Amino acid sequence: MSSPSAPGATTEIWRFEAIGTRWEVGSAHALTAGDRAAVADVIESFDHAWSRFRDDSAVTALAHSGGEIPAPIDTDLLLSRLAEIADATGDAVSPLVGGVLARRGYDAEMTLTDRGAEPAPPWRDVLSWTSDTLSLSRPATIDVGALGKGRLVDIVHGVLAERVTGPLLVDASGDLRVSGADLRVALEHPYDSTRAIGVVTISAGAVCASAVNRRRWGPGLHHVLDARTGQPVRTIAATWAFAPDALTADAIATALFFDGGPEIAHRWGVEWVRMTTDGRVEWSPDNPADLFLRADTVAS
Structure with missing residues (x-):
């Protein structure tokens, strides 16, 4: 997803790096030092809990030894939703x-x-959790990347909405949430960043995108893996989802890269677009995006 233009009434843009990605916050007025510190605090708290790239995180501790720890922030929310996507x-x-x-x-060292x-x-045999605890019966590496960045976008948006x-x-580089003004977002072509396959305009809610051309390394390797095989996804090139929250x-x-993705999107009431690796485009019945497509390249 190419960078959106900020809402018309937003005049101040704050750009920064966090959790290994680029962030932009647009607001009607410049954020104070206290606003920025509040954002930094919630990002640090979330990253300290869930980052598998940090030696001092909760999930890294479990990866080394298994066992049981106090439930980090949003444990039940994140893992319950992940369990639904897994099912x-x-x-x-x-x-x-x-x-x-x-x-x-x-990996944590980015050895590639x-x-x-x-x-x-x-x-299901290894991982368990309650509202108070997170447990692994043996060492394993929890990864909430399927929805964690979206959740952190929601947290940051919530903190700032209370302050400004x-x-x-x-x-956050493809996962965004907006409120209070129309935002026009281009759906970037996964094989040509100078082109878009469509645009969507939202005034409240979230747009999240994922594509196999991001975070690539080695021949055919990218970050969207089928957990059942360890192999990269080969059939879907890019996905976009539109929902009230990120x-x-x-x-x-994430789910749209796999069979079952459109079905759970329907159950959750989420509209979407996805592009296959052979160039076809599919979308949900009430998809809000305007798509720029030839009739012979479309599969609905």
């Missing part, structure tokens, strides 16, 4: 895909050294 996709999406990604080279495909462990007035945009949109954008 819908036949476990192609798994909360224990972290070790699979690391084995293919997308492929050690071969390996399925994720059966997460007027239009607000929070954009967690939901991010989760569906």
Whole structure:
């Protein structure tokens, strides 16, 4: 998804790097030092809980030794939603895909050294949680990347919405949430960043995108892996999901790479667009985007 133009009434843009990606916050007035500190605090708290790239995170501690720890922030929300996506996709999406990604080279050290495909462990036999605890019966690597960035966008948006007035945009490199003004977003062609396959205009809610041309390394390797096999997705090139909140949109954008994705999108009431690797485009019945397509390239 190409960078959106900020809502018309938003005049101040704050750009920064966090959790390994680029963020933009658009607001009607410049954010104060206190506003920015509040954002930094919630990002640090979330990252300290869920980042598998940090030595001091909760999920890294479990990856080393298993066992039980106090539930980090949003444990039940994140893992319950991930479990629904796993059920819908036949476990192609798994909360224990972290070790699979690391084995293919997308590890904490970013070695980008492929050690071969390996399925994720059966997460239902290994992982459990309550509102108070998070447990692994043996060491394994939890990864909430299927929806975690979307959730963090929601958290940042919520913090700022309580502190500032007027239009607000929070954009974390493809996962965004807006309120208070119309925002026009281009759906970037996954094979040509100078082109869009369509545009969508939203005034409140979230748009999340994912594509296999992002975070690529090695021959045919990218970050969207089938947890059942450890192999990269080969049939879907890019997805876009439109929902009231970014967690939901991010989760569906991930699920759409697999069979079962459109069905759970329908159950959750999420509209979507996706493009296959052979150039066809599919979309939900009430998709809000205006698509720029030839009739012979479309599959509805």
